[in-house]
Amino acid sequence: MQLQINKEQVLAELQRHVGRENGIHGRDLVARITGQATNQPALERAVRDFIVELRMDQHRVCGYPASGYYMAATQKEFDDTCVFLLERASTTVDQVAAMKGRFAPDLYIEMGVPSPSKKSTTAGVSK
Incomplete structure (x- = not known):
């Protein structure tokens, strides 16, 4: 074994x-x-x-x-996984940006992946 x-x-x-x-x-x-x-x-x-x-x-x-x-x-399974992974990464990036009072980059745009929803890109400010 x-x-x-x-x-x-x-x-x-x-x-x-x-x-x-x-x-x-x-x-x-x-x-x-x-x-x-x-x-x-x-x-x-x-x-x-x-x-x-x-x-x-x-x-x-x-x-x-x-x-x-x-x-x-399928391409959809692949794309869905990319969105899932970016959601996890975005949560972490958003937390760091908020703690530092900075703008968070839009990882979906950077990676060319459709965003599942509008999200906050600055600390405490929604789009």
Whole structure:
């Protein structure tokens, strides 16, 4: 039984999970790769780190807490994941901008992703 995971193994397993309806959670990815069904937080953390690396390598890895990770089957799944990730990043950027009393950049415009809604771009000032 294997107790280590590498990026190539994560990618190979994700390629069996195409489309949101076929998503797999991190703990289940660990179990599939290692053959171990027990909780392994360190390996789950490694899977999350490899997901980031795969995305940085331009693999279209999607994921949501409810559905788990999967490879995009459609452009819409890919776009929805980009919006989800930008929402998370925007929340953090907005907090930093507010604390510093500065304007926050519109990450949706910067990344060429349609904004899901109008949001505040300055500390305490709505558009």
